[in-house]
Amino acid sequence: MSFNVAVIKGDGIGPEIVVEAMKVIDKAVAKKGITMNYTQVLMGGASIDEHGVPLTDETLEICKNSDAVLMGSIGGNTTTSPWYQLPANLRPEAGLLALRKGLNLYANLRPAYLYEELKSACPLKPSIIENGFDMLIMRELTGGIYFGEHRTDVEDGIRVARDFLTYDENEIRRIAIKGFDAAMKRGKKVTSVDKANVLDSSRLWRKVVEDVAKDYPEVTFEHMLVDNCAMQIVYNPAQFDVLLTENMFGDILSDEASMVTGSLGMLSSASMSDGKFGLYEPSHGSAPDIAGQNIANPIATILSAAMMLRYSFDLDEEADAIEAAVKQVLAEGYRTVDIMSEGCTKVGTSEMGDLIAARI
Ligand code: IPM
Ligand code: MG
Numbered sequence: 176m177s178f179n180v181a182v183i184k185g186d187g188i189g190p191e192i193v194v195e196a197m198k199v200i201d202k203a204v205a206k207k208g209i210t211m212n213y214t215q216v217l218m219g220g221a222s223i224d225e226h227g228v229p230l231t232d233e234t235l236e237i238c239k240n241s242d243a244v245l246m247g248s249i250g251g252n253t254t255t256s257p258w259y260q261l262p263a264n265l266r267p268e269a270g271l272l273a274l275r276k277g278l279n280l281y282a283n284l285r286p287a288y289l290y291e292e293l294k295s296a297c298p299l300k301p302s303i304i305e306n307g308f309d310m311l312i313m314r315e316l317t318g319g320i321y322f323g324e325h326r327t328d329v330e331d332g333i334r335v336a337r338d339f340l341t342y343d344e345n346e347i348r349r350i351a352i353k354g355f356d357a358a359m360k361r362g363k364k365v366t367s368v369d370k371a372n373v374l375d376s377s378r379l380w381r382k383v384v385e386d387v388a389k390d391y392p393e394v395t396f397e398h399m400l401v402d403n404c405a406m407q408i409v410y411n412p413a414q415f416d417v418l419l420t421e422n423m424f425g426d427i428l429s430d431e432a433s434m435v436t437g438s439l440g441m442l443s444s445a446s447m448s449d450g451k452f453g454l455y456e457p458s459h460g461s462a463p464d465i466a467g468q469n470i471a472n473p474i475a476t477i478l479s480a481a482m483m484l485r486y487s488f489d490l491d492e493e494a495d496a497i498e499a500a501v502k503q504v505l506a507e508g509y510r511t512v513d514i515m516s517e518g519c520t521k522v523g524t525s526e527m528g529d530l531i532a533a534r535i
Contacts, residue, residue: 177210178488181241183234186220186267187461188471188524189247195473195528196245196480199500202532203484203493214241218274219249219267219461220258229270235277238454243487244278245480246456252463263325276317278454280446281346282353283314283425284482285458287432287442289412292505295516296437299409304435308412311361312432313354314425316446318346319376321422342376342421344383351387353447354419355394362416364395368404368424380421401428408432429458438513440472443479451487455479469523472511474501477531500534 182197184190200211216234223229229249238244250267253259258267274280289297289307297304323339351367358365367384369377381398388396399407401424407414408431420428433442442458457475465471478501485494509530510519522530 176208177212178242179212179214179240180483181234181238181244182213182215183218183244183246183249184215184221185218185247185249185461186251187248187463187466189219189249189461191247191467191469191524192457192471192473192476193245193247195524195531196476198528199477199497199532199535200245200480200484202535203497204490207493209490209493213245218246218270220251220256221249222270223258223261223265223267228265229267230273230277235274238274238278243452243483244454245483246454247476248457248459248461250461250463256463272321274454275446276322278446278452279317279448280454281315281317282350282447283312283316284357284445284447285312285314285425285429285432285442286310287312287412287429287436289436290441290502290505292502293437293441293514296514297435299412299435303409303411304413306413308415308435309362310412310415310418310432311357312418312420312425312429313350313357314429315342315346315350315421316425317422318342319422340374340376342379344379347380347383348387351384351419354417355387355391358394358417359391363393364397364416365391366397366399366404366415366418368399368401368418368420368428370401370424371398372400376421384419404428405431409435433458438472439475440511440513441474441478443475443482445479445482445486447486451489453483453487455483455487469525470512471524472513473524473528474511474531477501477528496535497531500531503534504530 184193288309320340325338327336369380371377371381433439439459444458447453481494481497484490508519
């Protein structure tokens with residue numbers, strides 16, 4: 176058996192962490208004689224440098240024709256990189272958004288789980304995380320303010336910028352179904368996040384989600400305003416199972432949720448379409464300040480690769496093996512610098528990949 180995987184190494188720490196994920200995948204699938212055919216393609220800053228645009232038609236086509244896409248992270252320093260002198264639609268992030276849209280990856284799954292071993296890296300008080308937490312952010316990924324019209328005009332001599340936030344009920348319904356389906360396989364609770372006290376799009380969100388909820392009588396369901404939710408994540412993260420959010424709220428809350436797991440470097444992410452196809456990337460950015468130093472944490476990308484095996488290829492055993500290997504390496508006290516704590520052994524990016532691969 177073999178699978179075709181398009182690989183976007185990306186910018187900053189992207190290439191370093193993706194190489195470690197590939198190392199770990201190959202080890203995990205080799206036992207059953209499964210092979211991965213990797214096709215490297217460019218997207219983001221690397222594509223701008225090579226082709227003048229962040230996403231070429233060719234990259235999009237190759238991704239479409241693959242079984243899944245594995246990605247590092249894209250983008251550079253937004254104040255110093257020349258990429259950010261370009262018009263907004265030619266910057267690295269525009270490539271990622273066009274790729275998400277072009278592949279119809281409307282469901283973004285971001286699990287935030289507290290490893291027992293990383294409790295000391297968690298910035299929350301021990302009393303708050305006593306019983307750990309395990310939440311899944313189900314973020315809508317191809318709609319909302321990210322994809323509305325963006326424009327800046329001069330009106331009456333002053334600059335005016337506008338970003339349009341639009342959701343139709345079909346977009347809301349399909350992500351809500353994904354959220355409830357996921358909850359059925361987990362803790363059977365959905366917290367739907369919105370700003371219904373201010374936004375029309377949130378009021379429609381509430382109505383449609385309430386309709387979907389009727390089909391899932393076993394799932395405990397609640398609405399929560401996004402500002403309250405941001406507070407609850409640091410006050411009592413254990414209350415959450417599935418957090419169902421629109422695009423931008425999910426972007427913000429997933430960074431928050433990842434930090435309370437100990438480090439941004441731990442949070443994986445899967446972006447899915449209707450079938451088995453998905454794009455797998457860490458939730459964190461390209462960290463250009465630490466690129467090329469072999470100190471970045473590859474675990475988020477390695478865990479994203481495990482999600483790829485599970486969701487796109489139905490290789491549950493292999494995915495379990497990768498997740499268990501990550502846990503074991505942490506239990507043995509190995510840490511990259513971002514999750515380092517007293518008494519642990521500090522390792523670099525490639526060592527962390529080697530250690531995880533060796534335990535599969
Ligand atoms: C993420 C990132 C992206 C987003 C950026 C790079 C466009 O922050 O995947 O969370 O905002 O979706
Ligand atoms: Mg983000």
